[in-house]
Amino acid sequence: MTAKDTFKAFVLRQENGKTSQAIENLTVNDLPEGDVLVAVDYSSLNYKDGMAVAGVGKIVRQFPMIPGIDLAGTVLESSSPLYRSGDKVVLTGWSVGERYWGGYTQQARVRSEWLVPLPAGMDTKKTMMIGTAGFTAMLCVMTLEEAGITPDKGTVLVTGASGGVGSVAVAILGKLGYRIAALTAPGQENTHDYLRSLGAAEFVGGPEWSELPRPLETQRWTGAIDTVGSKVLSRVLAEMDYLGCVANCGLAGGFDLTTTVMPFILRGVSLRGVDSVMCPIEKRKIAWQRLAADLPAKALESINPKAISLADLPAAAADLVAGKVRGRLLVDVNS
Ligand code: NDP
Secondary structure (H helix, E strand, O other), X not given: OOOOOEEEEEEEEEEOOEEEEEEEEEEHHXXXXXXXXXXXXXXXXXXXXXXXXXXXXXXXXXXXXXXXOEEEEEEXXXXXXXXXXXXXXXXEOOOEOOOEOOOOEOEEEEOHHHOEEOOOOOOHHHHHHHHHHHHHHHHHHHHHHHOOOOHHHOEEEEEOOOOHHHXXXXXXXXXXXXXXXXXXXXXXXXXXXHHHHHOEEEEEOOHHXXXXXXXXXXXOEEXXXXXOOHHHHHHHHHOEEEEEEEEEOOOOOOOOOOOOOHHHHHXXXXXXXXXXXXXOHHHHHHHHHHXXXXXXXXXXXXXXXXXXXXXXXXXXXXXXXXXXXOOOEEEEOOO
16 A cells, blocks of 8 residues: 555634635645654544534644544554554544544544554454544543452443443443443433343433432442533442442533532542543553453444545534434545
8 A cells, every 4th residue: 555645634724713624635745744654544523523523612722623533544654663554553532633633534644652553353444433432431441440340349330321432331341241230311211222232231310310419329339430420420429339439531411520528538439530532552552452352243333333424524523513413423534
């Protein structure tokens, strides 16, 4: 495979405070500095990308910008000893698509230290089906393991369980033998059969989950993976077992948090934040290897993403931000 002189990319530009977007023909000379040139196969459309493309919030830190917070492809050229032409690689985080050019392009020049070699059993399509959401789910599972939460200890609660992060977290925990409780939003009951097939044993989600709990409630969870935040996280903390651990990575329900010191003092509960953007490279490699090993084939097949092209991005981003999208969106940058 050789580098193309010109290639297509989805570019956001800003002039006089007005943002425009277009699929442009770029040359390799347009690309930023970096020691590895990658032929991109796939990226994915995540909520952050939806906001960037739809111009909602302040995701994009500099213009012009190629959005796309992750990518997977094949190394075309490398001046790094770490990679050779033909190597399959994945990149998530490091602020690509926000501060640095991201994945909505047929060629990307990036820093070798951002890349992870694809583990055996993974291809570029599977990697982006899993995407940043699945990668974050694995980081959350590893965080619980680091806190000593083993399958024999009790039940692990996953919140936002029907979502991108939550459903992969259920699948991984199920494969590892944990007893899992799943919290889904009202109206998501149609996802329960699917989540049960991935390993969920119990479902929660009554009206109390939209109210603030008492400082301490009955102990129910030895571990929790929380993707929702806000009042849901308040209740999770109040219901944790003695020495339980909550891995929180998301704020789908809001970024505020009302709690007391009681769960921390009287039950020794720990609350650990999980971020896929700045995660150290060694941990990234382990997480991708474990996704190849621990994510059941059934879960991977059932991710069943919708494939979209660069031209589909504006409409898909608008739908995503409007909450009209269910499931993963895989961006096939060459279609
Ligand atoms: P999704 O939108 O796919 O899933 C979120 C889920 O949470 C949905 O099923 C949603 O239900 C549910 N939900 C929202 N509000 C509530 C509520 N109040 N009570 C119960 N359930 C609720 O998002 P992702 O799984 O991709 O991401 C989850 C969160 O994690 C996001 O905040 C995202 O920004 C964050 N994230 C963080 C990363 C990191 O590195 N820290 C990486 C990736 C994601 P419904 O659709 O019905 O509203």
